[in-house]
Amino acid sequence: MPAPLTLPRWAANVWPLERPAAQPYRALPVHASRFIGRQRELAEVGRLVGRSRLVTLTGAAGSGKTRLALEVAAWAPRKRDGPCLVELASLSEAGLLPHAFASALEIREVQARPVLDTLQERLAGYEGLIVVDNCEHLVEACAELVDRLLRHCPGLTVLATSREPLHVDGEVAWQVPTFSLPQDGASMRDTMRAESVVLFVERARQTARQFEITASNAVQVAAICRRLDGLPLAIELAAARVAVLDLSSIGEQLDDRFRFLTGGLRTAPQRQRTLRAAVDWSYDLLTTAERQLFDRLSVFAGGFEAAGARAVCPGGSVLVSQVEDLLGHLIDKSLVVAVDLVAEPRRYRMLETLRAYGVERIRQEGQLEIYARRHAEYLDSLSGPSVIGWEGAEWLLRMQREVDNLREALSWSRGADRNLHLRLAAAYGWLCMRSGFIGEGRTWLEPALERGGQGPALLAQANLAMAFLAWRQSDFNGADRFASDAVRIRRELGDDMNLGWTIGALAFVRIGGTSSPRSAIDEQLSIAKRLGVRQMEAEALLHLGSFEAIAMDLDNALGHLSQSLALFEASGTEVIPPVVCNVLGWVLLMLHRPEEARPYVARGLLTRLKSHDVIDMCGSLDASAEVAFELGAPERAMRIKGASDAIRLRAGSKPTRMAAASRERWVSRAERALGKVAYSAWLEGGRLSPDAAGAYALAPLDQPSPHTGGDPNTTLSSRENQVAELVAGGLTNDEIAIRLQVSRRTVEAHLDHIRTKLGVRSRVDVANWVGAKSTPPAVSRS
Known part of the structure; x- marks a missing residue:
């Protein structure tokens, strides 16, 4: 990868290589501190300013809008006039706005003539850029004035900063992102390259000259930056405490960040001297209904959908019919962020700092318990009634999106409502069982069961x-x-009916255990035939065939499993339980018929991939590994085993008895045949994502290993190409998410798809593929 480009080299086609010489007008302010990072943002906003006559930088309190605007202005192309700064933070009367412009531009007012007319006349021949800073508290007056000036002054360009757009014709609103964050588990090198970390270290050294980031404290610094959402003002205030507190203490104090993060520079505007003052400034500009919605949205953790806001937040000045409109106002005012503009349903979130502010406000109003209960009840309604929790992929995906909210609701309900807590813990238990965080699910559900609850069906x-x-x-x-x-x-x-399904579950967990499942299987089969429920009968035959397979009664097992599959297919169910195909595959493998086993195993694996059953996919991967070995691909088999082991390790799960028996049949033979290569292949598999591992297991046996790189002619979607090029440019997942205005999880999903299509394993492989296409990266790492 080429060396990172500096700003002047990178932006040579946009800006001059040197700042313009001083002009005979009031100069822009010069900051004593170094401008950190944001070279891509500088270039992008610079291009916008070159193409559009009104660009408005929006963003949350403390996100660095003013500093970015001034830096853009300083690097702007030389024109006859400007750049000039109009500061509005201290202005409280909309009627004085034209006077503020005139004063900043050193335009004398003419007696007995409206100042706006004088301003318009003098700027009619103006050619240059004016930065208008902090428009949000006078947004309507600013919109009217800027619109009039742009219509009558053809050489004028305006770069505004505001916590919401001006909504003027021709305006380009550009949201200022927070600073890039190091990913969890990032290397020391990558941690030190994250803008948030660079800013923290720079500001810490201003108060503690000996401060250094080291291998021992890098994780703590990264954690502080992540907890502060990469918000520049908050990071600067936290870094200022390094002179008196160790990093662990700073991290602990962030639980009460608004009390702790004070003591900004005396020369800074009052609203930027404490974190609270910065957020107060935005909050005070809201209407009563907007404030109430903002406060109530803070009960959501990790994001929410409009449906959730409608269910939880109405009351007082917030009408159900107004929720979407008010939500739009909060997005405009940079207090709520749309996580992914493409996904349906669309999700929104609050920066954690803003969420903490909202929680504090709603607690002070004495309404936290009311809306925390509504939040928990909403999540309870999402999980829905269930007999054994095997809902389809749609349920699983919906609940996976709400993991953070479920944890929040579980924490609140534990001491508030025993029955609601048990319902939530049961739903979360099913989610954990299928998504792979087994230990956490049990940690919530077991004590909830011990406390008990009302209602036998719930128990x-x-x-x-x-x-x-x-x-x-x-x-x-x-x-x-x-x-x-x-x-x-x-x-x-x-x-x-419910008894039959529950007895079937008892039979299932007894297979491979110390108690025989036979009586439970026979009873479920009897109930199924009496009730005429084909799917229940098919499940009972599945359990019988699985029990016989473990007992090595392979011919009967094959017969009963084939009957089970036929009944499931005849029942009209949309999705055949993948475990039927998987066990059938294992029986055929034990009968030394791997070619016949392969399509069954692949069918089960594909179903699990589509339904996002991450942990169940391990069984399919184990069977796929044995198929690969028996068909003469031992190295491939070890990679697939490595992927399965890695998923189970993260989930806190162990191989089933059938999976363990399968491994006993082939793993030692593969290790003897491959020697040291076996371990290398196993390690490679462990680095694959679940989706990439599944795709690899489904691919033809002669497909190259995932690390060999992709075919340059492979076709990606438009969005996947964007992500690949940004990866090649050296951006982290967080930076890509900000750039494309999507969630980090969406970026990770795109990367999984890219790696699967290319048959590669790492970001370096993706970057190499982009290079092989001779497509220049979209950006360069600063």
Whole structure:
């Protein structure tokens, strides 16, 4: 990758290589501190200023709008007039706005003539840039004045800063991002390159000259920057405390950041001397309804959809019918961010600093408990009623988006509402069981069950979720105990349909355990036939075939599993349970028929990929690995095993009995055949994302290993090409998310798709692919 380009070299086609010489007008202010990073932003805004006559920099309080605008103006191309700065922060009367412009531009007022007429006349021949700073508190007056001047002064260009757009014809609104953040687990080198870290270190050294970032403190600095959302003002205020507090103490104090982050420069505007003052400035400009919505949205953690805002936030001045409009106002005023402008349904979020401010306000109003309850009840309604928690991919994706909100609701409900807490913990348990964070799910659900709750159906559901979590951890006795409690409750309720499904779950967790599942299988089969439920009968036959496979009764297992698959297909169900295909594949492998096993295993894996069943995908990967080995691809088999092991390690799960038996059949043979290559292949597989691992396992056996690089002729979508080029430019996932105005998770999903299509493993491989196409990177790392 070429060496990073400096700003003047990079922007040579946009700006001169040297700042313009001094002009005979009031000069722009010069800052004593060094301008940190943002070379791409400087170039992009510079291009906008060159093409558009009105550019408005918007962004949250403390995001550095003013400093960026002044730096853009300083590097702007030389023109006859300007650049000049009009500062509005101290102006409180809209009627004085023309006077502020005239004073800043050194235009004398003419007696008995409206100053606006004089201003318009004098600027009619003006050729240059005017920076208008802090428009938000006079936004309507600013819009009218700027619109009039632009219409009558053809050589004028305006670069405004505001926490909301002016909404003037021809305006280009550009949101100033927060500083780039180091990713979790980033290397020392990458951590030190993040703009937020560079700013922290720079400002820390101003108060503690000996401060250095080292391998031992880099993680703490990165954590502080992440907790402060990369917000420049907040980072500067935190860094100023390095002279008196160690980094651990600073991190702890951020729990009360508005009390802690004070003591800005005495020469700074009053609103920038404390974090609270910066946010107060924005909050005070809101209407009563906007304030109420802002406060109530703070109960959401990690993001929300408009439907959630409608369900949780109405009351007082906030009408249900007004929620979307008010939400739009908060987005315009940089207090809420649209996470992904493409995804449906669209999600929104608040910077954590703004969210903490909202929580403080709603607590002071005495309404936190009201809206925290609404928030928890909304999440409870999203999870929906469930018998055994095997909802489809849509449910899983919806709940995965709400993980942070579910954790927040669980924390609140634990001491507020025992029944609501148990319902949430049960739903979260099912989510964890399918998404791969097994230990966390059990940590929430087990104590919730011990505290109990009202309603036998709820207790049955919670016990069943606990049974599967325990089974995932190979705690077969615990799984049997919880599932047996669920069956007992269902018997007492006298509901044969739910009893049949619950008995089936008991049979499932007993397969491979210490208790025989046979009686439970027979009872489920009897109930299914009596009720005429084909899917239940198919599930019972699946359990019977699995039990027989473990007992090595392979011919009967093959027969019953084939009957199960046929019944599922005949039942009209949209998705055949992938476990049927997987166990069928394993039985065929044990019968030494790998070619016949392969399509069944692939079918199950594809279903799990589509449904985002990350942890269940491990079983399909294990079967795929054995298929690859038996078909003469041992190195490929070790890579797939490495991917499966890595997923299980992150999830806190262990191989099932069938998976363990499969490994005993082939792993040692592969290791003997490959020697040291076996370990290298296993490591390579462990670095694959779940999606990339699944795609690799499904690919033809002769496909190159994921690390060999992609075909330059491979076609990516337009957005995937954008992401690939930004990766090649050296941007982190956070930086790409800001640049494309999408969420970090969306960027990660695009990267998974890119790596899958290219058959590569790392960001370096993606960058090499971009280079092989001879497509220049969209940006260069500063």
